[in-house]
Amino acid sequence: MLPPRILVTGANGLVGQALARAAGRWRGADVLATGRRPALALGGFAGGTAALDVTDADAVERALQDFAPDVVLHAAGLAQVEACEADREACWALNVEATTALAAACHRHGARLVLPSTDFVFDGERGPYAEDARPAPLTHYGRTKLAAENALKASRLTRWAVARTTLVFGAPTGPAPRLDFVRWLVRELGAGRPVRVPSDQVRTPTYDEDFADGVLRIVRFGKSGTFHVAGREVLTTYALALRVAEAFGLDAGLVSPTTTTALHPGAPRPLKAGLLILRAETELGYRPRPLDAALADLRGRLGVPRPSARR
Ligand SMILES: NC(=O)c1ccc[n+]([C@@H]2O[C@H](COP(=O)([O-])OP(=O)(O)OC[C@H]3O[C@@H](n4cnc5c(N)ncnc54)[C@H](OP(=O)(O)O)[C@@H]3O)[C@@H](O)[C@H]2O)c1
CATH class of the missing domain: 3.90.25.10 (UDP-galactose 4-epimerase, domain 1)
Structure with missing residues (x-):
């Protein structure tokens, strides 16, 4: 495929940084790395950066209008189990409602959407899991991620992918990225x-760069649906x-x-x-x-x- 225009959300986070850096290495691709906080500290990243709060529907609409991405890699989210339990509404608003709105915006603007998700959608009775295993989340975090996956499937988007991963580790930079x-x-x-x-x-612990490689392969191959992208x-x-x-x-x-x-x-x-x-x-x-x-x-x-x- 031609080098795409790629917008990354949550690019200050562990997963978002890895995705933005990997996208930035795609020769010819035009990458916009966005984060809730504007100060993006992506060492070695040559693409553009901007502030984008994904819960602000107007700002999301403007970003898709102005940058016109072919692909959105949606790494903004709340991934801490305890924080999700402590503020269930905020977790739902970010992980589910913002993702649902983003899927609709991607449909309007003709962009493909890739959502990182998690093995926390499963109950942990009989893992490791294949893509077609039946989800049964135990935590609010897992329920929000499953609801976000289902929002993509139920949306009018045809070009969407869910990339489930687990226990990601890496070396994000910046002021105070969450410790993995x-x-x-x-x-x-x-x-x-x-x-x-x-x-x-x-x-199945997952190296951040390997996950990013897997996600970009989904994009390069033009794949849709659910993929497990983790360590072996x-x-x-x-x-x-x-x-x-x-x-x-x-x-x-x-x-x-x-x-x-x-x-x-x-x-x-x-x-x-x-x-x-x-x-x-x-x-x-x-x-x-x-x-x-x-x-x-x-x-x-x-x-x-x-x-x-x-x-
Ligand atoms: N890490 C893992 O092991 C793992 C495993 C499976 C799936 N995932 C999925 O990967 C995604 C990213 O997780 P992560 O581990 O990278 O978490 P993270 O390091 O906490 O990064 C999440 C990022 O989302 C940003 N964010 C929060 N609210 C936002 C908003 N309203 N608008 C824009 N950005 C916002 C945060 O911004 P601030 O920096 O300003 O707080 C942070 O940079 C999540 O959806 C998670 O479910 C992660």
């Missing part, structure tokens, strides 16, 4: 603080913590296993979750790097020396 699990772990273990990590949550390795968050400690040369003895209920008595989590990526592999040629390679790459991006180099 891996960087939180590196910070805590690096400071010598003990951490408790659930050994009953199964995930299935492991518990506790096992992941040990792999992170190893990769960063940190003290794995500081990591102790616990249960999800002990850690999060308020909002439950799907336990046996994670995502099967066979569809993305076969239809998109998606090939996420092995977990250890992703952690080694992350180490480089964070400027942490190789463990052997430090001895």
Whole structure:
């Protein structure tokens, strides 16, 4: 396809930054990275930037009118489980209502829409899940993401895609991006603080750059529908913590296993979750790097020396 005009929402966030940077590397593509806060700190990104609050329907309409994107990558959202439980209405307004309005605007302006979603749409009884598994969210966050997915399906848009992912980790830049699990772990273990990590949550951890690559493949191949775009390795968050400690040369003895209920008595989590990526592999040629390679790459991006180099 011809290099498209791509508008990214939520481009200050973990996922949005990865999408904007990857889109910016598409030769000839015209990329506008937008965020609720205007100060976008996307190192190495050469595209345009602008402020865009996705809950402001008039502002969304103007942005689509003025920039005329072929594709909107919609990474703005509330992804914290506890925050969604604490303010259910705000979470619904952002994750569902803004997405529904954006889908309608994309239809009016002839743009394709890609929505990152999550394995939290499942109940975690029998993961990892394929795309056609029956969703049954346990949390308000999961319900809002499922409702947003359904809003795309029910919209008049024909060119839409849902890219479900899980436990994304990476190296976003900027004032204070939300700490993902891996960087939180590196910070805590690096400071010598003990951490408790659930050994009953199964995930397929996803490197931010691999996710962005998968999403851009959906765009390049002109695909519609639901795709699982995640890592390939299935492991518990506790096992992941040990792999992170190893990769960063940190003290794995500081990591102790616990249960999800002990850690999060308020909002439950799907336990046996994670995502099967066979569809993305076969239809998109998606090939996420092995977990250890992703952690080694992350180490480089964070400027942490190789463990052997430090001895
Ligand atoms: N991270 C994961 O592991 C994961 C897994 C599965 C799915 N996802 C999905 O990926 C999407 C992004 O998640 P993330 O992890 O990147 O979260 P994040 O780091 O918290 O980023 C979300 C971004 O959305 C922005 N935002 C919030 N309200 C907005 C508004 N009204 N208008 C415009 N932007 C707004 C935030 O802006 P501020 O920076 O100003 O707060 C933030 O930059 C979510 O839809 C989430 O469901 C994430």
